[in-house]
Amino acid sequence: MQIVVFNSFFPPAFLGGGPIRTLGAMVTSAPPEFRVSVVTTNTDLGRTTPLDVVADEWVPYANGEVFYSSTSSWLRLFRALSEARSRRPRIVYANSFFDAKFSILPLLLFAVGWLRPDLWVIAPRGEFALSALRLKGWKKRPYILFFKAMGLARRVSWHASSSAEAADVKRVFGNSAPVVIRENDTLLPQYAAAPIPSPADGPLRAVALSRVSPVKGIDTLLAGLSQVGSPLILNIIGPPEDKQYYHRCQAIVASLPTHIEVNFLGALPNDMVREVLRQYDVMLCPTKGENFGHAIAEALSSSCPVLCADVTPWSARLSAGGGMVVSPNTPDGWTAAVSEYARQSTGELLRRKQRAGAIYEEWRSESVQSHAFSLFAEVLRNGDRTKA
Incomplete structure (x- = not known):
């Protein structure tokens, strides 16, 4: 099954912290029945110097590929989105709600029928927590209202990493919002590293x-x-x-x-x-x-x-x-x-x-769970998004 993932940053980028590591782990650990194509930028958070990657073409990654777009112009960004469209994905997974280039713009293209997956999934990554919504709320609240007015709230599913985050989604979009709760992926080892004793009498x-x-x-x-x-x-x-x-x-x-x-x-x-x-x-x-x-x-x-x-x-x-x-x-x-x-x-x-x-x-x-992509594929097979 073909999946397209949108996110502003992807390994080897690392300055964005946990969400990048989580997404890298999710793609790396995807079951073999999924072909995952990631569309991202060729820079890291807050940086303009490109990463050491091949830009503006598909690069093999795990059981899939990554398109590191040099999105310095709208033309190059549109080319990246066109590459995503060419994969004819069954599922599109946006790793943010408020990202202008890699969530909002693709969603608008979805709304007008230019991108036509069978299932659109958004992972808000904590963006709907009350503390997060207060930051630059003057920009976020109008977009939420626009999102609802466009009818998009009825056309997407959500990936929450905890019951608390699922509650945040439902607080913003109502109890009928279809949410899959699945803990974030990690590539951390099964066993902890041995502890190192602290120096005596030090701070x-x-x-x-x-x-x-x-x-x-x-x-x-x-x-x-x-x-x-x-x-x-x-x-x-x-x-x-x-x-x-x-x-x-x-x-x-x-x-x-x-x-x-x-x-x-x-x-x-x-x-x-x-x-x-x-x-x-x-x-x-x-x-x-x-x-x-x-x-x-x-x-x-x-x-x-x-x-x-x-x-x-x-x-x-x-x-x-x-x-x-x-x-x-x-x-x-x-x-x-x-x-x-x-x-x-x-x-x-x-x-x-x-x-x-x-x-x-x-x-x-x-922490043994079905892969997130498998859970959304099940939603797709059941044909009832409200059961997400």
Whole structure:
């Protein structure tokens, strides 16, 4: 069965974080009965320099192909869309709702009959969480109204990675919106990496694996660190996606007490992430919401415990020993949580790392599901989209 996938970024791009890794894993792990053609750009998030890929032609990838479009002009973008159309897909999968070039424009072409798959699927990737909708809501709300007015809400199905995300979709589009709930794909190993003991008598070594943008809540975490009395080193690994927000975070760092050290290290290639995470005592995740939380899975797979706000599907596993749920997700909440963690002995930190790895392995042993493409093919075979 032919499937076309639209997304702005695809491996080897990595600056966009979890959604890119998730999509790469989904395509790589697709069952052999699916031919998957991905249409994307030949750049990475926030970059204009092209990736080291062959552009503007189909390149083999897993059991399919990728078209890395140099979409510097509308003509080249239309050529990419024409290539997608030439594949005559049964299913089109858009990895975003608000992406202008790779969701909105293809949907408009679908609305007028230029693209004619049997099933159109949208994966909103957390875009309908209340915290996400508040960001630039002046642009998002009119498009949602337009989407409904065009009748598109009655013609698409949705892929949610959790029951919480499914509820977000239904809150925006009504209880009749057809949603398939299927956890995000990952290429992480079955077993966690062995934990590395913490150095004796050193400061707590913490990491935040996150794009520096408002929805990730880094400013909340930094404000909370101002009241932590124990020595701590926090390395923030991720691109500064929002420059104004990044400068605001830097200003907070400049005001922190001298026993709190914060470093912005920039992005890290995906193949280095797990080994780097092993070096830390804990990952801090002050996000305002995640539909899945790929970075959390990576941390646990590295035997690195996670402190995270109660806004992800991981809360129960973190409470069971994978780390700690931080509540409330405020500066005071983070002060209390980090202070408690920083008081642990090296022996206790090692035991917490071991428990985080065990929680990860428990999750991997339980996360056996049919592939997302198989679930949508079943919807197509049943001929009743309302049962999605």
